[in-house]
Amino acid sequence: MxxxxxxxxxxxPDPIFRLGLKxxxxxxxxxxxxxxxxxxxxxxxxxxxxxxxxxxxxKLIILALDNQRxxxxxxxxxxTLYPQIAVLLLSSISQPELLISAKAAGINGYCPKGxxxxxxxxxxxxxxxxxxxxxxxxxxxxxxxxxxxxxKLRNNLQSSGINYINHTLHQVTEELKIPGINLLDQVILAGxxxxxxxxxxxxxxxxxxxxxxxxxxxxxxxxxxxxHLNQATIKPDTQPLINIxxxxxxxxxxxxxxxLCLSKLxxxxxxxxxxxxxxxxxxxxxxxxxxxxxxxxxxQQLDEIRAFNFDRNQLFNLQDQILMDLWQFTITxxxxxxxxxxxxxxxxxxxxxxxxxxxxxxxEIIKKVPLFFELLSYLVLLxxxxxxxxxxxxxxxEAQSQALVILENLxxxxxxxxxxxxxxxxxxxxxxxxxxxxxxxxxxREMEKFxxxxxxxxxxxxxxxxxxxxxxxxxELFVFASRGIAKISIYAARNQELAxxxxxxxxxxxxxxxxxxxxxxxxxxxxxLGSGIVFVLTQVIGKxxxxxxxxxxxxxxxxSLTEKRPRRKSE
Numbered sequence: 001m002x003x004x005x006x007x008x009x010x011x012x013p014d015p016i017f018r019l020g021l022k023x024x025x026x027x028x029x030x031x032x033x034x035x036x037x038x039x040x041x042x043x044x045x046x047x048x049x050x051x052x053x054x055x056x057x058x059k060l061i062i063l064a065l066d067n068q069r070x071x072x073x074x075x076x077x078x079x080t081l082y083p084q085i086a087v088l089l090l091s092s093i094s095q096p097e098l099l100i101s102a103k104a105a106g107i108n109g110y111c112p113k114g115x116x117x118x119x120x121x122x123x124x125x126x127x128x129x130x131x132x133x134x135x136x137x138x139x140x141x142x143x144x145x146x147x148x149x150x151x152k153l154r155n156n157l158q159s160s161g162i163n164y165i166n167h168t169l170h171q172v173t174e175e176l177k178i179p180g181i182n183l184l185d186q187v188i189l190a191g192x193x194x195x196x197x198x199x200x201x202x203x204x205x206x207x208x209x210x211x212x213x214x215x216x217x218x219x220x221x222x223x224x225x226x227x228h229l230n231q232a233t234i235k236p237d238t239q240p241l242i243n244i245x246x247x248x249x250x251x252x253x254x255x256x257x258x259x260l261c262l263s264k265l266x267x268x269x270x271x272x273x274x275x276x277x278x279x280x281x282x283x284x285x286x287x288x289x290x291x292x293x294x295x296x297x298x299x300q301q302l303d304e305i306r307a308f309n310f311d312r313n314q315l316f317n318l319q320d321q322i323l324m325d326l327w328q329f330t331i332t333x334x335x336x337x338x339x340x341x342x343x344x345x346x347x348x349x350x351x352x353x354x355x356x357x358x359x360x361x362x363x364e365i366i367k368k369v370p371l372f373f374e375l376l377s378y379l380v381l382l383x384x385x386x387x388x389x390x391x392x393x394x395x396x397x398e399a400q401s402q403a404l405v406i407l408e409n410l411x412x413x414x415x416x417x418x419x420x421x422x423x424x425x426x427x428x429x430x431x432x433x434x435x436x437x438x439x440x441x442x443x444x445r446e447m448e449k450f451x452x453x454x455x456x457x458x459x460x461x462x463x464x465x466x467x468x469x470x471x472x473x474x475x476e477l478f479v480f481a482s483r484g485i486a487k488i489s490i491y492a493a494r495n496q497e498l499a500x501x502x503x504x505x506x507x508x509x510x511x512x513x514x515x516x517x518x519x520x521x522x523x524x525x526x527x528x529l530g531s532g533i534v535f536v537l538t539q540v541i542g543k544x545x546x547x548x549x550x551x552x553x554x555x556x557x558x559x560s561l562t563e564k565r566p567r568r569k570s571e
Contacts, residue, residue, distance in 0.1 A: 006128055007057055009050075010036040011043045012064035012090075015325050016301055017113070019318065020308035021062075021090075024117055031121070034058055040074040047082065060128040061087045064113075072105050079106030086127045099134065109133035114307060169196040170260060170401070175482050254302050254379050257400060258295070261407050261480075265291055270484035276453045277412070277478070277485070278419035283438050290334050290418065294411050297329045306380050315380060319373050323414075327366050330418050331355060341431045354421045366417045370475040370492065375406045388490040405488070409477040412485065423451060467505035470494045 010033055012018040022033045034057065035046045043061075050057055061078065078087060089102050089110040099110055109127045111120060112135060123133050172193050176186065269287045271280050279287050301322055310318065335350045343353075377383040378394060385392045385399040387406070392399035426432055433442050441450050469476060475492045478485055501509060 005030045005032045006059060006125060007032045007034050008060035008062055008124070008128070009034055009043065009046065009058050010062045011038075011040070012036070012062075013038050014064070014304065016318070016322060017064070017304045019321060020305065020310065023310075023314060024308045025121075028117075028121060031124070040077075044077075044081075051082070058085055060124060061085055062090050062124075063087055063107075064089075064091055072101055075102065075105035075107055086130070088124065088127045088133075103134075111135050113304075117309075165196055165200045167260065167263065169193065169200070171263070171482075172196065250306060250380055250382050253382065253394065253400070254299070257379065257403055257407060258299055260400070260404055261411070262295065264404075264408065264480040265295065267480050267482055268484045269480075272481065272484040273478070273487040275487065276450070276457050278416040278423060278454065279412070281419065281423065281437050281441050281450060283436065286436050287415070290330070290415050291411050293330050293333050294326065294414050297326055297333075298410070301326065302379055305376070310380070312377060312381060312383070315376055316373055319376060320367050322376070323367055323369060323372065324363070327414055327417055328355060330414060331421075334418060335422075338431065338435055341426070341429055343426065343429065350426075353425070357421050357425055362417070362420065365420075366414070369410050369413050370477060371406045372410060375403055375410065378403055388492075405477055405479055405490070408479045412478040423454065427451060463504045464508050467501060467508040470497045470501065470505075471509040 008031075010018055010022060012021070015038065018036045018038070022036050025031045026033055034050060037043045037046055047058070061082075063075070063078075075087065078085075083106075086108040087106070089107050090113060091110070092113045102110060109123065109132055111123055111133070115123075115135070127133055172189050176189050176193070265288060269279075269284055269291075271277050279290065282290065305315070305318070305322070331354055332351050335354065338350055340347050341350050342348075371387060374383075374385060374387065378385045378399065382394045384394050385402055387402045390398075392402060422432065422436075427447055428444060441447060465476075469489075473491055473494055474489045476487055476489050478487055480486075498509070
């Protein structure tokens with residue numbers, strides 16, 4: 001790199017990718033991001049302002065062109081207005097015809113978004129200094145053993161078989177945990193679980209690769225997490241002396257966790273809890289569509305975050321932005337097909353209206369996802385998962401099960417947050433009712449009852465429920481069960497939140513503490529008084545009544561005997 005800094009403009013509609021690339025590149029000496037913007041309009045405005053002061057300040061523009069949201073016309077406009085500034089296309093598109101169009105538009109180079117930073121930096125310098133660079137996929141060589149058809153087939157059979165068995169086994173195990181399941185279902189599910197365990201043992205032993213022929217596979221051919229976990233058990237009657245955690249990649253953890261969650265999205269989505277949810281107003285197909293959008297976007301976010309090799313502190317600072325980006329993207333895509341509605345005889349853009357109505361309090365609600373940072377750290381950095389007062393190794397099945405709970409609650413939380421502004425401002429619009437609502441809540445009366453229940457839930461949560469859960473050191477999480485959406489509680493240290501309580505929530509915790517303090521004394525007092533009352537009733541009053549009753553009976557008996565005794569005749 002030369003001594004003069006390489007200053008550039010970053011244009012990308014995705015805020016997570018934009019922020020991640022900016023933070024990563026600015027950590028490298030002689031690289032400086034002058035500005036980062038999301039739209040073509042903002043880019044042209046920033047360029048005009050910066051170059052008016054110093055025409056040579058910006059040497060390079062990094063432009064994202066995913067899905068052609070920033071179209072080729074904008075590329076031509078950039079090169080026409082600023083021919084002296086090099087433009088590097090950094091995108092996930094790689095079709096030859098699109099790259100030909102990019103060259104025709106005047107673009108100076110192309111790199112895929114997945115390229116490493118160490119590779120990207122010299123490319124930036126080359127393009128900024130007037131060169132061209134067009135990325136081509138290198139040929140990937142594999143170890144000879146892994147390329148053998150029989151070995152690859154056996155590995156694939158074992159991996160796919162174990163994945164399917166473990167996935168089904170997890171579903172059966174979760175169904176066995178559901179409260180209130182009848183005895184017959186318990187017996188059937190327990191039998192299925194035994195069969196699956198036996199099948200897993202058979203697959204592991206019939207399709208296992210002999211030790212003398214095992215080699216280290218490339219990262220994209222690593223066995224699945226389930227295969228790693230099950231290779232630890234070689235004989236059913238023996239246990240290893242040392243429990244060595246299996247080596248897995250964060251991509252594997254993500255893929256398996258999201259696969260499990262995707263399968264649970266097929267379950268019924270009825271609300272089985274006593275807490276009303278915003279998504280209860282939607283038809284089941286709309287609930288599922290909403291959750292699928294959240295699922296796809298979060299998966300994409302994880303891939304983008306992983307590409308930047310963030311450390312734990314950077315990931316912590318990014319979590320709020322990730323949640324807000326996920327929420328905004330979901331609103332845009334879920335309501336995008338109904339972009340215009342009539343409100344007060346005026347046509348409005350539905351997505352823009354809902355995003356503009358975002359309040360500070362709603363933003364705070366969106367960001368309050370329990371254990372979200374722990375989930376991110378687990379999926380991206382392979383951090384051990386500490387939850388419910390237990391620490392689980394990242395590669396363990398227990399950690400996966402706990403992470404799945406957090407992930408399901410995240411999806412339900414974001415889905416509720418997407419529907420909340422709609423209910424606040426556009427609940428009674430007929431177009432909305434016809435396209436989204438459940439038929440049982442489509443009348444004005446049922447709509448108002450539903451909104452009143454939600455309003456009561458917000459107030460109850462704000463003043464009582466949240467204070468109680470903080471005081472009791474727990475979180476309430478919503479999960480996907482086989483019969484619908486259920487609610488569970490897990491332990492969580494919330495001392496800082498407890499110290500920040502004030503007003504009514506603080507009064508609630510004081511009342512709970514006072515109740516806990518006097519409850520044993522009251523129980524002792526009631527027990528003592530109860531024993532005393534029993535003693536008086538049985539030993540004093542009971543005995544007294546018994547004596548009186550015995551006296552009466554004796555008197556009656558005496559009278560009866562007297563009447564029956566024959567009288568002597570008087571002489």
